[in-house]
Amino acid sequence: MESKDYLKDISEIKHLMNKSSRFISLSGLSGILAGIYALIGAGFAYWLVKTYSNGTLLLDGTIFKLVLIDLFLVAFFSIVTAIILTTRKAKKQGEKIWDGTSKRLVVNFLIPLLVGGLYILIILGQQKYGQTGALMLIFYGLALINASKYSIGDIRYLGFIEIIIGLICALFPGYGFWLWILGFGIMHIVYGTWMYLKYDRKQP
Structure with a gap:
């Protein structure tokens, strides 16, 4: 009996230590919705280019600016959705949404993402846009891996997948859109979906 209590105490201590060093309230549903937003945005961009640019996207054209706005809106709605759903989940779990751990998570996520974004803007300004899709995937993957040590470790697997897809995209830029x-x-x-089934569905 004492042995079981001892193991239970160790498990609880481990859980508390993990909880204090990692932000574990990320919402799986926000990931699903982010993917849906991306598909809608990609469909709209495809329609724009095919309908008004004959399949060619010019950097100095109006369609290109609309595609950039489209990408911005996808990112904006994904971020807002993630904040709302993660905040709601954190409240249910009795966690603080903005503490030292969540700050470290955001900082470590943003550093590779901002560096990648600036680099992409630089090469776009030089009219070198063949690798844009690959770079977006690679830097996003690096951001996820970098942030995973302050959150649910599983997100690093998504980061690895994004990097692999980005490298394939670099090899075959003609398939960058897909x-x-x-x-x-x-x-x-x-x-x-995987994160929702693994973590969120278990919540009361």
């Missing part, structure tokens, strides 16, 4: 859909759309839905 690989972008695979990475940001389909993989988010698959990962979000």
